[in-house]
Structures are given as structure tokens and as C-alpha cells.
Amino acid sequence: MNARPGREALTGVATGRRRERGEQPMVPDAEFTSYYGKPVINAPVWHSPDIPGYLFLGGLAGASSLLGAGAQATDRKALALAAKTGAFGAISLSLAALVHDLGRPARFLNMLRVLKVTSPMNVGSWLLAAYGPLAGAAAFSAVTGKLPRIGALATAGSATLGPAVAAYTAALVSDTAVPAWHDGYREMPYVFVGSGASAAGGLGLLAAPGPESAPARNLAVLGAALEIGMLKRMEHRLGMVAEPYHTGKGGKYLRAAEILSAAGVTGAVFGRGLVRRLSGAALIAASAATRWGIFHAGRDSANDPKYTVVPQRQRLRDRATSR
Known part of the structure; x- marks a missing residue:
């Protein structure tokens, strides 16, 4: 009753009656065309560079907190300092980008009035509200040397929340009707976590001295492998819906990412x-x-429209033949 339609909702000519087996059509099947060529779903109102920057910086922050905690535990002070300050700087810029896209800070604060576990945006807002102060306290202690016990607790807390901060944005984009995002829900969290780990490792390689850089190198290599591997797997599974990952602006950025990752991993090793x-x-x-x-x-x-309608029709045909 009044349930919100998902990606399986029927659209266009696919809403017609299904023919019984053996029934001959009187007219040929119509080819799909949307109304005046308009999209059949609303595109996200998010803007660039705010939202892609928010996605990137959140992943960098979360993975950097994990790297900072590991560096502190192994007495790599320079690496710990770089990772902790990088995490706080990244999450601060990520929040600024999100608020700028929302239009005013009150919209972010309004999301904290309730906790709705079924909403990735709401859960993410609570994560950021908890993680940001912890990352800030860890960075403050690392820079000043003051309040070492509080700094250690904040480091542990931010490292605990770091993986969730790096991954939740994948659930955020997948929880939409956008075909290339929604249909990639299985692999998208791994892509985002790997991408964040690669960036955090890169930050460590850039800022830490050579003797302390081994954990950053290992994190960067593993992150890049996870990111590229799961992205390729997602593209293979999505079939024609993956076309935008190879064409247009998206394809150009992703080809550049592959080249930069290969060069970065080679140089890191x-x-x-x-x-x-x-x-x-x-x-x-x-x-x-x-x-x-x-x-x-x-x-x-x-x-x-074809990325919404063509896969939808294929799923309907698959269900019909399986009965």
C-alpha cells in the first residue's frame, strides 16, 4: 500500500500485458523511446566538485585514521603525525564540501535530530559528527604533544570509526535509482574502501620519511589492488549499464585513475x-x-533512459522464461 517503487517498477512500454506462450502478436513490439527523449528518472541534484570531493576526502580521512593508529602503535611518529593531521584536514574539507552542496549548515544539523538506520545519509551524518571531533583531538595531541592519554583514546576511536567513514558513502550512492550506482551495490563499498586506503597510503608515502614508510606503502598497494580489481569486477557484472564507466567524463577520469594507480604502485614498490x-x-x-x-x-x-529501461526489460524476460 503506497510503497515506494524501486528499480523494478515498470516504466514505458514495459507495462503492457505479457503475451501467453504461443500467442502471435498482431503488431511488432514497439521500440523504447522516452517522452521527448527525457530521462525516465530524476538525475541526482548533487554538484561537482562538492560531492565527488566529499566522497574522496571522506575515504582519505577514514583510512588515514587507521594508518595513524597503526603508526602510533609501532612508534612511527612522523607517519602517525602525517596520517592524523591528514585525516582531520580531509574530514574538515569533506564536511565543508557537503555543507556547501546542501546550501546551508542547518540542513546538516537537521539530519541529527533523529537516527534512522535505514538512511545512509542519516547514519553517515551521525558518523561524521562522532568521527570529526575524534580525528581533531588525535591531530591536536599529535601536533602539540599535549593530552597524550586523550590523544591515544581519540586515535583509537577515530581508527574504529575510520572504515565506516570510508565505506558509508558507497551505500549512500548505491541507495539511489541511478543505474550505474544502484546496480553496483555489491562491489561499490570495496571500491570506495580500496580507493580510500590507496589515498591514505599515498599521503603517508608523500609525507613520512623513508624508514617509516613501509606501512603506508603496503596500505597503498593493497588499496589500489582492491580498488581496481573490484571496479573491474563491477563493470563486468553490470554489462551494458557499465558503459558510462568507459565513455564521457566518467570514462576519462577512470582511465586516468588506472594510469596513475599503476604509476603510483610501481613507484611505491x-x-x-x-x-x-x-x-x-x-x-x-x-x-x-x-x-x-x-x-x-x-x-x-x-x-x-536506456540504462534504466533495457536492464529492466531483460529482468522481466528472465522472470517470464523462468516460470
């Missing part, structure tokens, strides 16, 4: 000194390019 630092910068840029690519691919898939 084999490079020293300046080469290692440049590889860190390349990995950060690759992570950002991935988020921009996914953002634009989603918008393109929402604006073209």
Missing part, C-alpha cells in the same frame, strides 16, 4: 626518495579521479 614521494602524490590523484569518474558515470547513466 621500487622507488626511493623523490620517486617514492611522487608515487604517493600519484596514488592520491588516482583515488580522487576514481571518485570523480564514478560520480560522472552515475550522472550519465541517469540521464540516458
Whole structure:
């Protein structure tokens, strides 16, 4: 009763009566065309660079907190300082980008009036509200050397919430009707977590001295492998819905991300000194390019009706033949 239709809701000519087996059509099946070529779903009203920046910086922040906690536990002070300050700077910029896209800060604060576990945006707002102060306290203690016990607790707290901060934005974009995002819900969290880990490792390679850079290198390599591997798996599974990941702005950004990731991983593994630092910068840029690519691919898939209707028809045919 009054349930909100999902991606399986019938649209266009697909709402016609299904023919019985053996029944001959009197006229040929109509080819789908949307009303005056208009999209059949509303494209997201999110804007660039605010939202892709918000997605990228949140992943960088969450993974950096985890790296900072590990560096502190292994007495890598310079790496811990870089990761903690990077995490706080990234989450501050991420919140600023989100609020700017929302239009005014009150809209973010309004989301904290209730806790709705079925809403990724609401859960994400609570995550950011809890994580931001913890990341700030950890960074303050690392920079000033004051309140070491509080700093240690804040480091542990931000590291605990860090993976969720890096991953929840994947649930946020997947919980939409945008075909290239919604249909990739299985792999998208792994892509986002891998992308965040790659960026955090890149930050460590860029800022930490060579003797302390091993954990950052390992995190960057594993993150890049997870990001690229799961993105390729998602594209293969989505079939024609994955076309926007190869064309237009989305395709350009994602091709750049692959090149930068390959260069960054190679430099991280084999490079020293300046080469290692440049590889860190390349990995950060690759992570950002991935988020921009996914953002634009989603918008393109929402604006073209075929990415909504053609897969929907295929699912209907598959169900009909399975009966």
C-alpha cells in the first residue's frame, strides 16, 4: 500500500500485458523511446566538485585514521603525525564540501535530530559528527604533544570509526535509482574502501620519511589492488549499464585513475626518495579521479533512459522464461 517503487517498477512500454506462450502478436513490439527523449528518472541534484570531493576526502580521512593508529602503535611518529593531521584536514574539507552542496549548515544539523538506520545519509551524518571531533583531538595531541592519554583514546576511536567513514558513502550512492550506482551495490563499498586506503597510503608515502614508510606503502598497494580489481569486477557484472564507466567524463577520469594507480604502485614498490614521494602524490590523484569518474558515470547513466529501461526489460524476460 503506497510503497515506494524501486528499480523494478515498470516504466514505458514495459507495462503492457505479457503475451501467453504461443500467442502471435498482431503488431511488432514497439521500440523504447522516452517522452521527448527525457530521462525516465530524476538525475541526482548533487554538484561537482562538492560531492565527488566529499566522497574522496571522506575515504582519505577514514583510512588515514587507521594508518595513524597503526603508526602510533609501532612508534612511527612522523607517519602517525602525517596520517592524523591528514585525516582531520580531509574530514574538515569533506564536511565543508557537503555543507556547501546542501546550501546551508542547518540542513546538516537537521539530519541529527533523529537516527534512522535505514538512511545512509542519516547514519553517515551521525558518523561524521562522532568521527570529526575524534580525528581533531588525535591531530591536536599529535601536533602539540599535549593530552597524550586523550590523544591515544581519540586515535583509537577515530581508527574504529575510520572504515565506516570510508565505506558509508558507497551505500549512500548505491541507495539511489541511478543505474550505474544502484546496480553496483555489491562491489561499490570495496571500491570506495580500496580507493580510500590507496589515498591514505599515498599521503603517508608523500609525507613520512623513508624508514617509516613501509606501512603506508603496503596500505597503498593493497588499496589500489582492491580498488581496481573490484571496479573491474563491477563493470563486468553490470554489462551494458557499465558503459558510462568507459565513455564521457566518467570514462576519462577512470582511465586516468588506472594510469596513475599503476604509476603510483610501481613507484611505491621500487622507488626511493623523490620517486617514492611522487608515487604517493600519484596514488592520491588516482583515488580522487576514481571518485570523480564514478560520480560522472552515475550522472550519465541517469540521464540516458536506456540504462534504466533495457536492464529492466531483460529482468522481466528472465522472470517470464523462468516460470
